Amino acid sequence: MASRLKSLATLAQSAAASELVVKSPTATAFEATTSLRRQYVASTLNAMPARVDAAAAEWASLKAKVKDQSFTVADVTAGAVVGMELYACYIIGPSCVQPTATRSDNDPTSHGG
Numbered sequence: 633m634a635s636r637l638k639s640l641a642t643l644a645q646s647a648a649a650s651e652l653v654v655k656s657p658t659a660t661a662f663e664a665t666t667s668l669r670r671q672y673v674a675s676t677l678n679a680m681p682a683r684v685d686a687a688a689a690e691w692a693s694l695k696a697k698v699k700d701q702s703f704t705v706a707d708v709t710a711g712a713v714v715g716m717e718l719y720a721c722y723i724i725g726p727s728c729v730q731p732t733a734t735r736s737d738n739d740p741t742s743h744g745g
Contacts, residue, residue: 697703 697707
């Protein structure tokens with residue numbers, strides 16, 4: 633655990649010393665980050681049609697396999713594994729997590745500190 637904290641501290645120090653970190657919240661720094669945000673949004677939106685086309689092709693392939701009932705053992709196995717993962721993450725997972733108790737610092741009935 634201590635070595636992990638040391639590596640994180642080293643990483644944070646190297647990032648702080650990097651020329652990529654904006655050191656002052658000036659108007660120039662804000663303008664630079666604004667242009668980067670615009671570039672990121674534009675790049676993401678530009679990639680959306682290709683992603684939609686790929687998803688449509690996958691959906692068409694799945695519909696064709698269901699219609700022809702031409703599943704292989706690998707297809708069924710992969711589908712079963714993904715289904716179990718989704719079930720475990722969204723159905724079983726939340727019931728295994730214990731709720732954390734919240735405590736107000738001003739609450740005289742709470743103990744500890």
